[in-house]
Amino acid sequence: MPVTVNETPASAMTQAERAAFASREGNGDDAEFSTNHWVYVPDMRVDVLRKLAFPRTDDVKLQGQYRNLRAHYESHACDDRYGDDNPIDTMAKMLAWWEERSECYPLVFSRQGDGRLLIWDGCHRLTHYYLTGKRKTVPALVGRPQDGQPGDDGHEYKPVVHLGGLKVSLVLGSGAGGRRSLSLVDGVDREPVPVTLDIPELPLGPDEVFVSDWGFNNGVLGRLEKVGVLRATGRTVRRGSLDVPVALILV
16 A cells, blocks of 8 residues: 655755755755655656656666776775675675665655656666666655645756657645645647546545546546656446556656
């Protein structure tokens, strides 16, 4: 069952997460944290994370970066976290450490307004999992600003995705009882197309939605899963003659 942590202030982040983000941004201990809504996904697809986190890096370049990382550790690096100063042993132990914790140590991301994911913690692990193919899914913690608030890139959070070459805006809302809703708006018709259904009499977990995945919307769950907007839970509910899928919304 996915676990959601809502309205998490920056002060509640772990020291490691703060350090990782501050290091990436070059802001030291004074880094600003505008992300305040967190969704924990126990089985986020590695191929989706790779596409959203490294959109401008092809596989050849990614493989070169991975080789350089390994060469760095195998030539002169050592890390006392792994118990000795032998660089070859250090690399082997680091890879073993990544594998042992792959199911319980989440990668940490924040979502930008253009749909990309900014990695706070786990860049090398994601590269390793993707290139070796040893993990198809990994636990991930995905953060985003509240709707309409500035994101970590300084822009108002109005998320978009690209579906079949078309730029589509994601319209987020809420239904009965504060349940979340999602519609799509393209740059041509500009009419919101509802993706989610509001079925108030049926239970849902935090950040879960019922998805309309038939008729005009046929296949929308799979397409939105590929761009990291939804994650299917594998559960369905019966509604008349239809099996309505339940998904976790990640935006």
